Amino acid sequence: MKIIYYGVQPEEEKTIQQWSFRHRIRVTIVSEVIDVINVHLAKGHQGVCLFPSQDMRTSEEIYRVLAHYQIQTIAIKSTGVDSVNFDWAKKYGLTITNVPTYSPTSVGHYAVMAILMGLRHLPQLMHQQGMPAGKEMNEVTIGLVGMGRIGQVVAETCQALGAKVIATTRTKQSGQVAGIQYVSLTQLVTQSDVVSLHLPQTKESYHLFDETVFEQLADDVVLVNTARGAIIDTQALLHWLARHPYASVVLDTLEDEEIYRMTNYTDNPWYQRLSIHPQVMITPHIAYYTQRAVDEIVWTTLTNTKDVITTGKSANQVFS
Incomplete structure (x- = not known):
């Protein structure tokens, strides 16, 4: 199993590595948010973790390419999923999860x-x-x-x-x-x-x-x-x-x-x-920004992805 994590911030990397080591699952870290240019990096992975970019709202191509690469799930690393286009997620059979609770x-x-x-x-x-x-x-x-x-x-x-x-x-x-x-x-x-x-x-x-x-x-x-x-x-x-x-x-x-x-x-x-x-x-959307919250968000996002890949569902599934 391989997971790709887009839009990784420096304070998230250690927790991603710890989760990867604990579960013995390879996680590819990408600092840039997903867009139509770098979506090809998802090839060879089964799940994608990200914070929705503007392209996620406006570009069907991202969803089409992820489905073409046989991506099973998009795990949103936030509670809000308002930037996800659920019509396209449904069209291409992508399961969407979120992080409903953290600190x-x-x-x-x-x-x-x-x-x-x-x-x-x-x-x-x-x-x-x-x-x-x-x-x-x-x-x-x-x-x-x-x-x-x-x-x-x-x-x-x-x-x-x-x-x-x-x-x-x-x-x-x-x-x-x-x-x-x-x-x-x-x-x-x-x-x-x-x-x-x-x-x-x-x-x-x-x-x-x-x-x-x-x-x-x-x-x-x-x-x-x-x-x-x-x-x-x-x-x-x-x-x-x-x-x-x-x-x-x-x-x-x-x-x-x-x-x-x-x-x-x-x-x-x-x-x-x-x-x-x-x-x-x-202030620039930093109310959540404590290390405890960051760690909980990362851990839940990756676990959501693993659960969908291994069992076909997640407790934090918002769309399938």
């Missing part, structure tokens, strides 16, 4: 840090803007959109710091945090001092935060997004920012970021338009 505290604690920075108007202060005094956690209401494992970490941590926490969620998870009041999205955005997003990108959540939702937010709200960029209608956000100087927005993810993943995230036109606003702080 929830990596993103959860980062989101809490972002909330605290927003409450103290750090985005504006870094732009040397005069601002009113900040707020403390024990005097605000935190609204969480999404209450999966990460949302639960944020809820528990904010509660421990004295905040009131309300939430909206599509389905109630097991092990829900005690003391959370569940409300509608409209109720949440109108009642919250802080709104933090913790839901996957789906057809239903695409541009969930549109012009209508923004108009319901408090003038001095703190908005945090560590989930997916396209949950926010960025054009609507820009219009809203122009009229709300006392709001604070901390974004760890932007629309179209996958296009600029292996170049420079500051080349993203959305980054360029948002970064001129003193209310906005942008």
Whole structure:
């Protein structure tokens, strides 16, 4: 058995090598993301691990070539699979897996840090803007959109710091945090001092935060997004920012970021338009970025691939 791993970062290599040694399976490491030029490197392998590139969304040729090389599975090294074209995956018989869970505290604690920075108007202060005094956690209401494992970490941590926490969620998870009041999205955005997003990108959540939702937010709200960029209608956000100087927005993810993943995230036109606003702080999708999380993602991605090749299925299968 041979597996090829595209888009490998330096901090992933040691874990890939450890997994390879443990399972006695050869793993080819490629630093570049997959595209129509380097897809030929997959020849002779049975499985592919990767983070979806822009070509994965737009080029059927990648899927066709992988199927021609008798690749059985594409293992996505993230929770989100929104950049995979499932029509082409189905057409060419490719099984798709993901990493549904990894260290929830990596993103959860980062989101809490972002909330605290927003409450103290750090985005504006870094732009040397005069601002009113900040707020403390024990005097605000935190609204969480999404209450999966990460949302639960944020809820528990904010509660421990004295905040009131309300939430909206599509389905109630097991092990829900005690003391959370569940409300509608409209109720949440109108009642919250802080709104933090913790839901996957789906057809239903695409541009969930549109012009209508923004108009319901408090003038001095703190908005945090560590989930997916396209949950926010960025054009609507820009219009809203122009009229709300006392709001604070901390974004760890932007629309179209996958296009600029292996170049420079500051080349993203959305980054360029948002970064001129003193209310906005942008980080390059690093909320997950701890060594523990990286190790868990790599290990799960490779194990998903092995399982599909050896048994025809994986516990983390999202499409077959």
